[in-house]
Amino acid sequence: MIRRAKISEISDIMAITRECAAFMMAKGIYQWNEHYPSKEGFLLDIKRNELYVLKSEKKVIGTIVISTHMDAEYIPIKWLTENKNNCYIHRLSVHPDFQGKGYAQKMMDFAENTARQNGFLSVRLDTFSQNKRNQKFYKTRGYHKLGDIFFPKQSEHPFHCYELVL
Template identity: 60%
Template sequence: MIRKAIPSDLNAIHKLTQSCAKAMIVKEIYQWNEHYPTRSRFEKDVELQELYVLEEEDLIKGIIVITELMDDEYIPIEWITTENKNNLYIHRLAVHPDYWGEGYARQLMNWAETYAKSNEYISIRLDTFSQNKRNQQFYETRGYKKLGDIFFPKQSEYPFHCYELVL
């Protein structure tokens, strides 16, 4: 089941993303660290009602943030849909490492794409770490087009690739 996150989910969500960060570092993917994502970031996501959890058997196995707000870092990107109106942005998609490869990320993205279509958004935009080849392939296989790079210096010296899927 995918549902909106609530404040009592925050400990499990933060532990999930800490586990993801550790598992990615083992794979030499330095995407997340002590600066991102933070518990306070998730508190704000819950407050804004933009954070969703994938829950099975009372366990949070994955999360996704969907928002209409475009981050300032995205401004220089030449998006396919040029007006920057009626777009949905995806952030902080994560699945607990114990469940990697079981289709939960696909399930979260299917849900987000269905949500976007049913709410008549014109596109979905997101970014993924340039050193995470698996994520890039995941989005490109789904039809997302790579458009340009942005940087988050507190996260990595490497860029993040921006993608868009026109609906």
């Protein structure tokens, strides 16, 4: 079940993202660290009603942010659609114990269907240039790679921006 996150779940959410960060680092992917994702960021997501959790057997096992806010880092990107009616995906995570079972697909289906139901022109996101698995995941879903942005607190490597026109 996917639903909006609650403040009371913040410790579970942070535990999942820490586990995901450690799992990626063990594979040489230094995408998430002590700066990102942050508790403050997730609390803001909850306040904006943009953070969703995936639950399985009464346990939070994943997160996804579906936002209407365009981060300043995205401004230089030449998007496929106008910058006026888009949604942005951030902080998609599935606890490592539950990866490879289609949960990320399920959350992206939910996000894309939510975007369609709300009349958005497109879904936009970024993924780490060193995370080939994620790049393949989004390309397979029909996303188009458009350009690179940088998050210096996370990595010296770029993040690729993607867009799916709905």
